[in-house]
Amino acid sequence: MTCDIMEAVLMDKPPRIFGRTREWDGLAAFATRSSDATAGAAALGVMSGRRRQGKSFLLQALAEAAGGMYFAATEATEAESLRLFTETLARHTNEFIEAPFRDWNDAIAHMFHSVTDRPTVVAIDEFPFLSKTSPALPSIIQRELGPGGSGRASSARLVLCGSAMSVMGSLLAGQAPLRGRASLELVVQPFRYRESARFWGITDPRLAILVHAVVGGTPAYRYEFTQGDAPATIDDYDAWVIRTALNPQTPLFREARYLLAEEAAIRDPALYHSVLAAIAAGNNTNGGIASFIGRKSDQITHPLNVLEDCALIAREPDLLRPGRARYRIVEPLITFYEAIMRKRWAELEIHRAEQVWTTTRQTFLTQVVGPHFEALCRAFALESGDALFAEQPSEVGSGTVNDPASRTQIEIDVVALAAQQGSGPRRILSLGEVKWGEVIGHHHLQRLATARDLLRPKGYDTETTVLALYGGAGFTAELTAAAATDDRILLVDLARLYS
Numbered sequence: 470m471t472c473d474i475m476e477a478v479l480m481d482k483p484p485r486i487f488g489r490t491r492e493w494d495g496l497a498a499f500a501t502r503s504s505d506a507t508a509g510a511a512a513l514g515v516m517s518g519r520r521r522q523g524k525s526f527l528l529q530a531l532a533e534a535a536g537g538m539y540f541a542a543t544e545a546t547e548a549e550s551l552r553l554f555t556e557t558l559a560r561h562t563n564e565f566i567e568a569p570f571r572d573w574n575d576a577i578a579h580m581f582h583s584v585t586d587r588p589t590v591v592a593i594d595e596f597p598f599l600s601k602t603s604p605a606l607p608s609i610i611q612r613e614l615g616p617g618g619s620g621r622a623s624s625a626r627l628v629l630c631g632s633a634m635s636v637m638g639s640l641l642a643g644q645a646p647l648r649g650r651a652s653l654e655l656v657v658q659p660f661r662y663r664e665s666a667r668f669w670g671i672t673d674p675r676l677a678i679l680v681h682a683v684v685g686g687t688p689a690y691r692y693e694f695t696q697g698d699a700p701a702t703i704d705d706y707d708a709w710v711i712r713t714a715l716n717p718q719t720p721l722f723r724e725a726r727y728l729l730a731e732e733a734a735i736r737d738p739a740l741y742h743s744v745l746a747a748i749a750a751g752n753n754t755n756g757g758i759a760s761f762i763g764r765k766s767d768q769i770t771h772p773l774n775v776l777e778d779c780a781l782i783a784r785e786p787d788l789l790r791p792g793r794a795r796y797r798i799v800e801p802l803i804t805f806y807e808a809i810m811r812k813r814w815a816e817l818e819i820h821r822a823e824q825v826w827t828t829t830r831q832t833f834l835t836q837v838v839g840p841h842f843e844a845l846c847r848a849f850a851l852e853s854g855d856a857l858f859a860e861q862p863s864e865v866g867s868g869t870v871n872d873p874a875s876r877t878q879i880e881i882d883v884v885a886l887a888a889q890q891g892s893g894p895r896r897i898l899s900l901g902e903v904k905w906g907e908v909i910g911h912h913h914l915q916r917l918a919t920a921r922d923l924l925r926p927k928g929y930d931t932e933t934t935v936l937a938l939y940g941g942a943g944f945t946a947e948l949t950a951a952a953a954t955d956d957r958i959l960l961v962d963l964a965r966l967y968s
Contacts, residue, residue, distance in 0.1 A: 483530050487688070488664050492527060492657055499653040500535050500590045500626050511581055511620035513610070514653030516630040517637035519780055519800070520731065521689035522657045524630055528592045537561075537590025537626075542598040550599055551576055558583065573599075573606050577613050581623035591625045597633040601733070611646035628653070635734045635778040659686030661852070662845050663967055669699050674963035675941070676703045682833075682841040683714055684721070685801035694721040707826065714805065715822035722817070725806030732779045737772075742811065744772050745798060748782065749807035750836060753795040788884045789868030789924065801841060808836045834906060843867070843882045843903045846939040849966050850885050850899065857959060858898040859933045863888035870920040879920045883937060896930040897921070899959070901937035909938045910945040914958065935959050939966070 482493040499514050518524050525541065532539035538561035540554055552569040554576055559566045562583045570576035580591060593599070600606050610627070614620040631637045641648050660668055665686040666677035680700065684690040691697070696719075700709035714721050735741050740762070747761035755773070759766045773796065776782040780799060787793040798804045809832065810817060813825045847865050855861040862885035870879040883901030890896075900917045902909065917936040925931050937959040938944065944952075944960055952958040 483534065486523075486527065486530060487668055488660060489523065489527060489657075492655060493531075495653065495655055496527065496531050496628075499628075500531060500537070501588055502626075503588050503624075511584075511614060511623040511625040511627060512653075513614060513647065513651045514626065514628040514655065515637065515640055515647075515651045516628055516653075516655045516657065517634060518632065518657030519634060519659070519687075520632040520728065521687045521694075522659060523688045524632070524657050525594050527657070528594055528628065528630055532590050532592050535590045537592065539590075539592045540594065542593065542595040544598050545602070547573075547602045550602065573603055573609050577606075577609050578619040581613055581619035581625055584623050584625040586624065588624050588626055590628065592628045592630065594630045595632070596629040597631045597636040597733075600636065607640060608646040611650060614650055632731075633733060634780040635732065635775070638778060660688065661686060662848065666967060671699065673703055674967040676700060676706060677967060678842060678845065678941070678963070679703075679706055679838065680709075681845070682801055682838045683710065683805050687800075687802070690721060690724075690802070694724065695719065707830070711822045711826055714802075715810070715817055715826060717818055717820065721802075725800075725803045725810070728781070728800060728803060732775075732781075734775050734779060741772055741776060742807070744769060744776065745782070745803060746807040746811065748796050748798050749804045751840070753797065754793075755796075758796065785866055787868050788864060788866045788886060789870055789881065793869070795867065797840075797844065801837075804837055804841070805833075809833055839905045842905045842939075842941055845966065846901065846903045846961070847883050849939075849961070850883050850901065850937070854885055854898070857937070858885060858935050860887060860898065862886060862898050870923050872919065872923060879916060879923075881917070881920055883939065885935075894928050894930040896932075897924060897934045899935040899937045901939055903939040905941035908942050908945060909940040909948060909960075911947050911951070913938060914948060914951070933957070937961060 482490060486493065499512065502512070516524060516528070529539050531537065538557065540557045542550060543553070545553070551573070555566050555569040558580055564583065570579065584591065612618055629640070639645055641651055641654065659665070662677070662681050665681055668688065669677070669680060669691055671677045671680060691699070695713045698709065698713055700706045713719055716722055729735055729738055729741060743762040744758055747758040750761065752758050752761045755766050755769065758773070759769050762769070773782070777784055781803065783797050783799050784794050785797055787795065809829050813829065816825050847867070850857065851862060851865040854865070864886045866884055868881045868884040870881060872879050881900050882903040883899065884897070885899040887896035887898050900920055902913045902917055904913070914936060921931045921934050921936065935957050938948070939961045941963060943962065949960065952960045
């Protein structure tokens with residue numbers, strides 16, 4: 470099969486793969502590329518992402534479509550891993566290999582020598598399992614890809630994949646052996662909120678947000694972890710939470726605990742759970758987290774960095790106050806666990822889910838859904854900003870404005886900034902207020918207007934700033950009438966958020 474023919478086959482994503490078009494196209498292009506720059510030489514790709522995102526599913530489908538090799542590493546000794554790799558390579562090449570490779574030096578060299586006739590995918594999944602027991606493996610691959618290495622005469626398209634984000638991130642960082650060697654760096658993210666609603670088959674925006682606030686956009690939670698159980702209507706939502714996330718008989722029940730336990734860099738789970746609990750409770754600054762868990766600020770720098778490296782939390786700068794930042798839990802299921810499940814774990818284990826949910830549902834709405842809705846509104850502003858504001862924002866986040874007159878701070882839930890142009894003032898495209906359970910009225914608009922006026926003397930350009938109000942419970946008639954006659958007032962309801 471020629472490269473041209475194979476590329477045409479690869480460009481057709483298998484029907485069984487939902488979404489992931491960009492990921493598939495990137496993998497397919499890497500797998501089939503045969504340009505002057507790479508002809509006759511192996512290429513390296515690195516694929517990562519948190520667990521349950523469908524990385525293995527994508528890689529297996531790619532290897533199958535391309536006629537390539539897929540090897541899934543396991544937690545095993547180096548000798549056993551080499552034996553399993555030898556068997557997989559022998560099956561792929563139809564070659565008789567008399568004995569397992571002596572070490573990874575022999576295995577990697579032989580693998581490259583075995584693939585020379587056409588671009589061929591060689592996918593090694595769960596690579597961190599191998600590098601843990603064989604720390605020299607990245608250096609061996611780097612040597613074989615370099616001048617004089619076996620990869621120079623190979624057409625292999627080697628893909629290293631893993632879920633341990635701290636390990637995968639370090640492969641190409643700093644002075645790591647493989648830095649500068651990869652021609653593909655693919656991070657598989659959870660589905661975005663609108664895509665997630667389609668994946669779950671949910672058309673009601675309110676129900677979609679409530680479901681997303683628990684399971685996020687992780688594909689595996691749709692079928693493998695809930696056996697395909699999705700809430701039929703908004704009236705079924707409470708019962709769905711009870712029979713899935715709060716049910717000790719489902720895999721989803723313990724998943725948040727496992728997500729933390731699976732990260733090798735986390736050696737003191739109690740401390741990390743306390744940090745996450747602090748963030749879930751709304752203590753999202755360094756000082757607030759430290760105070761919540763009874764530590765000094767400098768004592769939580771390391772756990773915060775580890776959680777960030779593991780892609781479990783994100784550090785988000787205050788866009789209006791340089792030098793300040795807030796932390797946000799990236800995985801909704803962890804927020805749900807820390808805010809709702811962890812404190813009532815003993816009751817949940819003896820199947821008291823209905824009683825627990827009845828007494829914690831309000832906490833869920835305020836500590837889980839409210840902040841989650843804010844994050845979705847920021848995502849909406851970033852993804853759809855060119856249709857909402859004067860131009861596409863370069864940054865979207867949250868911010869804080871000091872109000873000296875009232876001696877208070879105005880928290881801005883959604884701040885959209887234009888790209889910096891030279892030394893001129895930074896243009897604020899939009900300031901936004903988000904409310905999930907409260908009807909938004911004119912006083913919310915006035916609060917944003919006050920913040921806008923306070924920012925002008927601070928050196929910001931607010932001439933075209935749109936005051937945006939994102940409402941989960943609707944808007945007053947007065948505000949709706951005002952927005953109809955002023956194009957600098959934007960109202961975003963749930964339907965528009967999902968349109």
